[in-house]
Amino acid sequence: MFMQVLLLISAALNVAIHEPPKGLGDTVTPELRTRQQLIAQVTEMIHIWDSQQGEVPASREKDKIGRCETLGGGVVRFFIWSFYYAYKMESLREIQPPQQQPHIWRSMLNENNQPQQPQQQAQNLNSGGEGTTILRTCFNGVNTLCGVGILSVPYAIAQGGWLSLILLLxxxxxxxYTGLLLKRCMKDPIIKTYSDIGHAAFGPKGRTLIAAAMYLELFAVAVEFFILEGDTLNMLFPNTTFTIEHLKVKGTVAFIIITALIVLPSTWLRNLGVLAYFSIGGIVTSIILLGCVLWVGAIDGVGFHARDKLLDLGGLPLTASIFMFCYGGHAVFPTLCTSMKNRTQFPKVLAACFITSTIIYGSMATIGYLMFGEFSKDQITLNLPLRNVCTKIAILTIIINLLTKFSLILSPISLAIEAKFIPPNNRLLSILVRTLLMISIVVVALAFPYFGYVMAFIGAILNVTVSLLLPCVCYLKINEVAWAFEFEFMAIIGILVSGILIGITGTYISVKHIIAHL
Incomplete structure (x- = not known):
């Protein structure tokens, strides 16, 4: 009772200092002023006042605030292995810089920075309004996770041995788990994207850092797509050569250039709806590839006779980096969560997506390694006999899928550059920027046409950063109460250490192999 009196006195002082936006008070109904919400609001206003004064509460005071939040109705759910929810108001986010609004008022504003009606407030805070169903979100999530990485998982097992399947798990x-951490960073309804999470944790610099990491990841994936397209077409049409002036171009290099010329006009488009409609989803492509490989092994006589090594410690860094590439979908997870009708179901959706993807990756890794053993190449399609119909189906599926996805991948990078440096509606400069971007990607692909090693490099540098390190760091920054829970804090530290270890060793090994093949 004594603590509540102190909180109410502090509330009166803070309300006088932090006056709510004009017109907001009229929209707050008496029903919203329950004892639980009042204590939660008071707790945050105390935190806001302390932070604006540059004071960091002592650990003892943090414990008191945490207890008040629990008494006031904040729910703490701590499941030993994963599901943990702790009530914690996130850091302030600027709406109209430099003015800052407290979370309890900011969440009651609409997109035009005007007060919402109480019904809108409740809808935003609870259900997420209209959006995609659980099934469709699962489909989109699996499409995000199941990409070109499926081609290299047999090669990854060949590098690390059979026991490296444990590393896949x-x-x-x-x-x-880090995907769950991103979800827990999105309690504020305004946080809708990964960049928003970075802003909530570290301000504008955090937003810039995460945006830059995601754009670099897209750029690197585009490079990987060109390498894959060149290798695949070269397999389908071997010994192809053409001459530019007095320069003879052949093989993978020739098909990378041809692919760039084919897809270049599509990169100039601003409306990519048609391409999005025709692009084949990752899950469809993965199922077709898995079916074709299984058919070649079981029906066309290749067989499943390879046993080979149980464990190769020297190959584990490369294996882990490739696996990180396979699970690198975190940049999309916040958007998938925001798009759902019922966002509280997202943890279940995320679990279903990872279980499905792991089954697909594990199946391809096992089947491919049983078929080709230590001779598994960095693209499983390069091992398949070209005369077989299933091989041609698999190759054509990859080609069509990649041709329709190039523009979709490059579009976010192009739009970001244009928004920063190009005046609106200047089509000529827009086309020039997109052409230069395509040229830069082709140059990198021609300089480093090593699909498996480039994939490992991307996994070790970019996917480790975006998928492991940043989610943990942002979560610890936004939800400071996580520091008080020993098990979860130690789990996050363990993930950070694992990510750093994979990043350092994977980068070293992949760069070493790339340099050796130059």
Missing amino acids: FVGLISW
């Missing part, structure tokens, strides 16, 4: 588990 471990990487999938920690990647799933």
Whole structure:
């Protein structure tokens, strides 16, 4: 009772200092002024006042605030292995810089910075309004996770041995957990994207850092797509050569250039709805590839006779980096969560997506390694006999899928550059920027046409950063009460250490192999 009196006195002082936006008071109904919400609001206003004064509460005071939040109705759910929810108001986010609004008022404003009606407030805070169903979100999530990485998982097992399948499960588990951490960073309804999470944790610099990491990841994936397209077409049409002036171009290099010329006009488009409609989803492509490989092994006589090594410690860094590439969908997870009708179901959706993806990756890794053993190449399609119909189906599926996805991948990078440096509606400069971007990607692909090693490099540098390190750091920054829970804090530290270890060793090994093949 004594603590509540102190909180109410502090509330009166803070309300006088932090006056709510004009017109907001009229929209707050008496029903919203329950004892639980009042204590939660008071707790945050105390936190806001302390932070604006540059004071950091002592750990003892943090414990008191945490207890008040619990008494006031904040729910703490701590499940030993994963599901943990702790009530914690996130850091302030600027709406109209430099003016800052407290979370309890900011969440009651609409997109035009005007007060919402109480019904709108309740809808935003609870259900997420209209959006996608659980099934469709699962489909989109699996499409995000199941990409070109499926081609290299047999090669990854060939590098690390049979026991590296345990590493696949471990990487999938920690990647799933960091996806949950991103969800827990999105309690504020205004946080809708990964960049918003970075802003909530570290301000504008955090937003810039995460945006830059995601754009670099997209750029690197585009490079990987060109390498894959060149290798695949070269397999389908071997010994192809053409001459530019007195320069003879052949093989993978020739098809990378041809692919760039084919897809370049599509990168100039601003409306990519048609391409999005025709692009084949990752899950469809993965199922077709898995079916074709299984058919070649079981029906066309290749067989499943390879046993080979149980464990190769020297190959584990490369294996782990490839697995990180496979599970690198975290940039999309906040958007998927925001798009749902019922966002509280997102943890279940995330679990279903990772379980499905792990089954697909594990199946391809096992089947491919049983078929080709230590001779598994960095693209499983390069091992398949070209004369077989299933091989041609798999190759054509990859080609069509990649051709329709290039523009979709490059569009966010192009739009970001244009928004920063190009005046609106200047089509000529827009086309020039997109053309230069395409040229830069082709140059990188021609300089480093090593699909498996480039994939490992991307996984070790970019996917480790976006999928492991940043989610943990942002979560610890936004939800400071997590520091008080020993098990979860130690789990997050373990993920950070694992991510740093994979990043350093994977980068070293992949760069070493790339340099050796130059």
